[in-house]
Amino acid sequence: MHPLSEPESTQPGPSPAAAGPALPAFAASVVICTYRRPELLDACLGSLLEQRLPDGVHEVLVVDNSTRCEARPIVERWQPFFALRRTPLRYLLEERSGVAFARNRGVEEALSPLIVFIDDDERACDGWLGQMVEPFLRFGDAVDIVAGEVEPDFGDQPRPDWLGDDLLHFFSCRWGWDTQSRFLQLQEWFGEGNCAFRKALMADRQFPTDMGRKSGGLMSNEGTVFQDMRRAGAKAYYVPSAFVLHRIHPERLNRRWLMRRMFFQGVSNRKTVDRLGVDVPQADFMLNLAKLATLDVEALEGESIRAVVGLYHQIGYAMGSVLHGEN
Numbered sequence: 001m002h003p004l005s006e007p008e009s010t011q012p013g014p015s016p017a018a019a020g021p022a023l024p025a026f027a028a029s030v031v032i033c034t035y036r037r038p039e040l041l042d043a044c045l046g047s048l049l050e051q052r053l054p055d056g057v058h059e060v061l062v063v064d065n066s067t068r069c070e071a072r073p074i075v076e077r078w079q080p081f082f083a084l085r086r087t088p089l090r091y092l093l094e095e096r097s098g099v100a101f102a103r104n105r106g107v108e109e110a111l112s113p114l115i116v117f118i119d120d121d122e123r124a125c126d127g128w129l130g131q132m133v134e135p136f137l138r139f140g141d142a143v144d145i146v147a148g149e150v151e152p153d154f155g156d157q158p159r160p161d162w163l164g165d166d167l168l169h170f171f172s173c174r175w176g177w178d179t180q181s182r183f184l185q186l187q188e189w190f191g192e193g194n195c196a197f198r199k200a201l202m203a204d205r206q207f208p209t210d211m212g213r214k215s216g217g218l219m220s221n222e223g224t225v226f227q228d229m230r231r232a233g234a235k236a237y238y239v240p241s242a243f244v245l246h247r248i249h250p251e252r253l254n255r256r257w258l259m260r261r262m263f264f265q266g267v268s269n270r271k272t273v274d275r276l277g278v279d280v281p282q283a284d285f286m287l288n289l290a291k292l293a294t295l296d297v298e299a300l301e302g303e304s305i306r307a308v309v310g311l312y313h314q315i316g317y318a319m320g321s322v323l324h325g326e327n
Contacts, residue, residue, distance in 0.1 A: 026056070026057055026058050026059045026111050026112040027053050027055065027056030027057060027058055027112060027114065027133065028053060028056075028058040028059075028112050028114045028115070028116050028129065028132075028133050028196070029058065029059050029060075029061060029106075029110035029111060029112040029114065029115050029116065029199075030048065030051075030058060030059070030060045030061070030116045030117075030118060030129065031060075031061045031063065031103070031106035031107070031110060031115055031116065031117050031118075032044060032045075032060070032061070032062045032063065032117075032118055032119070032120055033063045033065060033099055033102035033103055033106060033117075033119065033120065034062060034063065034064055034065065034066075034071045034102075034120035035064075035065045035066050035099070035102075035120070036066045036068065036070055037070075037120050037121060038070045038071060038073075038074050040120050040121045040247060041062070041071055041074050041120045042074050042078075043123055044118065044119075044120050044121070044122060044123055044124075045060075045062075045074065045075075045078045045089075046078075046123075047123040047124040047125075047128075048060060048118075048124055048129070049078070049081060049082065049085065050085075050126075051124060051127075051128060051129035051130070052129065052130060053129060053130055053133055054130050054133070054134060054137065055137065057086055057087065058087060058112065058116075058129065059087065059088045059089075059090065059110075059111060059112065060082060060087060060088070060089045060090070061090050061092060061106050061109060061110060062074075062075050062089070062090070062091050062092065063092045063093075063094050063102040063103075063105050063106045063109075064091065064092065064093050064094065064102075065094050065097065065098070065099065065101065065102040067093075067095055069093060071091065071120075072091055072093075075089060075090075075091040076091070090109070092105060092106070092109055096209075098209055099207075100206075100207035100208055100209045100210075101209055103117070103192070103207040104206050104207050104209070107199060107202050107207075110199060112199070113198060113199050113200065114133060114136060114196060114197075114198060114199065115196065115197055115198075115199050115202075116129065116132050116133070116195070116196040117192055117193060117194065117195055117196070118193060118194060118244060119192075119193035119194075119244075119246070121246060121247045121249070122150070122193055122194065122244040122245060122246050122247070123153070123244060123245045123247075124244050125242070125243050125244065125245070127242075128148070128242050128243070128244065131148070131239050131241060131242035132146050132148055132194075132196045132239065132242050133146075133196065134239075135181070135237045135239065136196070136198075139237070142235060143235055143236075143237045144197060144198055144201060144229065144234035144235050144236070145195060145196070145197045145198075145201075145226060145229065145230070145234055145235070145236040145237070146195065146196040146197070146236070146237050146238075146239060146242075147175070147184065147190030147191075147194065147195045147236055147237070147238050147239070148190075148194040148195065148238075148239055148240075148242035148243055148244065149174070149175060149176075149194070149238075149239075149240045149241075149242065149243040149244075150172060150173045150174065150175065150191055150193065150194055150243065150244055150246045151173060151174070151243050151244070151245050151246065152168055152171060152173045152174070152245075152246060152248050153245040153246055153247045153248065154248050154253075155247060155248075155250070157248075157250050157253060159253075160253055160254075162255065162300070162301055162302075162305060163253070166306070167258070167305070167306075167309070170258060170261055170262060170265070170309070171246070171248055171252065172191050172193060172246060173246055173248075175188075175189070175190055175191070175238075177238050177240075178238060178240060179240060180240070181237065181238060181239045181240065181241070182237070182238055183235060183236065183237050183238070184236040184237065184238050186230055186231070188236075188238070189227075190223075190226075190236065190238070191223070192223040192226075193244070193246070194242070194243070194244045195226070197226070197229075197234075201229050201234060202225075205225050205228065205229070206225065207223075207225050208224060208225065208275065210271070224272045224275060227272070254298065255297045255298050255300055255305060256297055256298060258305075258309060259297055259308065259309065259312045260312075262309050262310075262312040262313045262316065263312045263313070263315060263316035263319075264316055265313055265316060266312065266313040266314060266315060266316020266317035266318070266319070266320060267316040267317070267319055267320040268316075268320070269313075269316075269317055269320070270316070270317045270318075270319075270320025271320055295308070
């Protein structure tokens with residue numbers, strides 16, 4: 001939805017004191033971290049305008065990780081429309097480069113004990129926010145984290161024939177753990193772009209600032225903080241119906257980008273292993289780099305794509321050991 005005219009009034013949301021000393025000001029803080037994607041941020045905010053909670057009100061925070069401040073005019077244009085719905089929309093500039101810095105800033109500034117992340121290139125389905133918060137109300141302290149599902153959105157681009165469902169994980173889509181809501185096992189992961197968690201879990205934690213996307217880089221795994229929480233006993237609950245649509249950028253719809261993505265996933269995984277102290281066997285493989293350099297990856301199909309994807313991940317994992325050392 002896009003604003004078409006100026007609203008008649010701009011009612012602010014409740015102040016922290018409005019709910020009384022025993023209750024939080026907001027039932028949830030929705031945090032969007034953004035970097036130089038104003039058009040996609042505009043669509044994301046449009047999908048949030050009519051979101052409601054079963055009990056209480058919420059706020060929305062946009063954390064701009066670009067010193068060019070491209071997100072500011074987008075936020076300012078939407079603010080009166082959110083205010084009419086008693087949903088404060090705040091703009092924050094985080095000048096330190098990297099999505100982990102932006103996530104940490106959002107956590108720090110959030111006024112609610114529940115934080116809900118959605119990425120700037122995602123759009124929430126109808127009823128998304130209520131579904132993300134509902135398990136905390138239903139199960140109480142038995143739930144610490146809620147993870148939603150992510151569906152791909154190719155926009156006006158056709159989905160490539162070579163991009164099978166089993167490769168969508170590498171585009172941060174389709175976790176596919178179940179068709180019904182349930183608690184996740186420790187080895188079942190989820191993305192940082194569609195999750196909710198108790199702010200109290202971050203009291204002595206931060207998203208690691210040497211991980212995650214930074215400018216145009218493809219490092220990932222800043223969500224290793226969630227693995228740390230879960231290894232310490234935090235329980236994660238999966239709600240597949242609480243889905244977002246994730247825009248797959250046209251420049252990523254080629255095999256070469258996927259190979260680069262998998263290389264940096266390997267590096268990120270190696271750093272995660274070192275950080276968490278997990279004992280993972282080293283891959284043992286021989287590689288002729290000269291032959292790999294001559295490989296026409298854009299001609300790969302089917303199992304050949306999957307094999308080379310795995311190879312690039314192994315190379316990245318091995319390079320992560322060299323670049324960052326062993327613990």
